[in-house]
Amino acid sequence: MAHNSLFSCNFDEFKKIVTDLGLPQFRARQVWDWVFKKFVFSFDDMTNLSKKDRETLQQEFPKILPPVRKLAKAQDGTIKIVIELHDGNLVEAVAMPDEDSLTFCLSSQVGCPIGCIFCRTGVGGLTRNLTCEEILLQVMMLIRKTGQKPTNIVFMGMGEPFLNRQAVFAAIDALTDPTGLGLATRRITVSTSGVTIGIDALAKRPGEVNLAVSLHSVDNLTRTRLVPINRKYPLEKLRASIAAYCEATGRRVTFEMVLLKGINDQEVDAFNLVNFCEGLVCHINIVRFNRFPGVNLEPAGEENEREFRRILKKAGIAVTVRKSRGSDILAACGQLSGSDNEQEK
Numbered sequence: 001m002a003h004n005s006l007f008s009c010n011f012d013e014f015k016k017i018v019t020d021l022g023l024p025q026f027r028a029r030q031v032w033d034w035v036f037k038k039f040v041f042s043f044d045d046m047t048n049l050s051k052k053d054r055e056t057l058q059q060e061f062p063k064i065l066p067p068v069r070k071l072a073k074a075q076d077g078t079i080k081i082v083i084e085l086h087d088g089n090l091v092e093a094v095a096m097p098d099e100d101s102l103t104f105c106l107s108s109q110v111g112c113p114i115g116c117i118f119c120r121t122g123v124g125g126l127t128r129n130l131t132c133e134e135i136l137l138q139v140m141m142l143i144r145k146t147g148q149k150p151t152n153i154v155f156m157g158m159g160e161p162f163l164n165r166q167a168v169f170a171a172i173d174a175l176t177d178p179t180g181l182g183l184a185t186r187r188i189t190v191s192t193s194g195v196t197i198g199i200d201a202l203a204k205r206p207g208e209v210n211l212a213v214s215l216h217s218v219d220n221l222t223r224t225r226l227v228p229i230n231r232k233y234p235l236e237k238l239r240a241s242i243a244a245y246c247e248a249t250g251r252r253v254t255f256e257m258v259l260l261k262g263i264n265d266q267e268v269d270a271f272n273l274v275n276f277c278e279g280l281v282c283h284i285n286i287v288r289f290n291r292f293p294g295v296n297l298e299p300a301g302e303e304n305e306r307e308f309r310r311i312l313k314k315a316g317i318a319v320t321v322r323k324s325r326g327s328d329i330l331a332a333c334g335q336l337s338g339s340d341n342e343q344e345k
């Protein structure tokens, strides 16, 4: 019986199918390498397979990639796709073109267990981790949709990447493999809510993968309210891990701050942030809060945001305000949910 796509099985199952079809078992590895290392999506292009074996596989797997379940295009060129996984779960991935870059924003989990109060992904909790192949699948689907390879990859979609380290690190290895896409590690950014064991693990890995930390507040009480995992990895511990990462890699860390009215957008918050940053090589990214249905929080007012930036700049800290990409299609940060009931554009 033909399969929906190569992604309806894992490697062991695929090996069995290959031998059941009467093909030598090493064909399975060859096909897997074409798809997951070289990002080739057609059996016809797998030149080290015999024509006969290619035809047999083509019959068994009429499609390598599954269909896009939903596609939305925003006015700013952002494209969001929803992919249905083999078990029916939905995962979202986003492509953000700019003048001379193309950034893919990837998910690492279905849902997220952290439950930040301002984030749509966290609302339903965690369903499951994604496999390495499911992370790479997002890249392949976006390449097919945009017709281009990405210049940058950010793990800022659904999920906490450092609670799925094995798959995320394996995906980074595949994306940077010189026989495949060959992306430079410094073109890849992992964003974390502050899982310090992940930061420590990243610091020990070879390469120059960038670290972004969703900080939001440098006051433990406020941060725990916003990002509940702060209870487990409080700010003192978090800062120590970040300092060790900067020391080990020589790289600058990015702090993401979603400014919320009356919660973390006051002058005192900015001054405390300056103190926290002292001695760290860092850059602050102010992220405009994207509202979503059912959440009762307000973005900081323009005046507060301006004052916040002014205090940071005056202290010599590099600060940018992140453009909200694709917010009209709920593709912007914190708006990904994996639900299927958004309007298609």
Ligand code: SAH
Pocket (backbone or CB within 6 Å): 118, 119, 120, 155, 156, 157, 158, 159, 160, 161, 191, 192, 193, 212, 213, 214, 256, 258, 287, 288, 289, 290, 291, 333, 334, 335
């Ligand atoms: N779990 C990781 C990565 C995914 S979230 C993390 O938290 O870092 C990616 C970014 O989106 C984080 O910086 C997060 O703080 C931000 N974000 C979440 N919800 C948001 C919202 N409603 N508006 C704006 N940014 C949001």
Ligand code: SF4
Pocket (backbone or CB within 6 Å): 112, 113, 114, 115, 116, 119, 120, 121, 122, 123, 157, 158, 159, 160, 192, 193, 214, 334
């Ligand atoms: Fe999870 Fe990140 Fe959303 Fe927090 S902001 S709930 S860690 S995805």
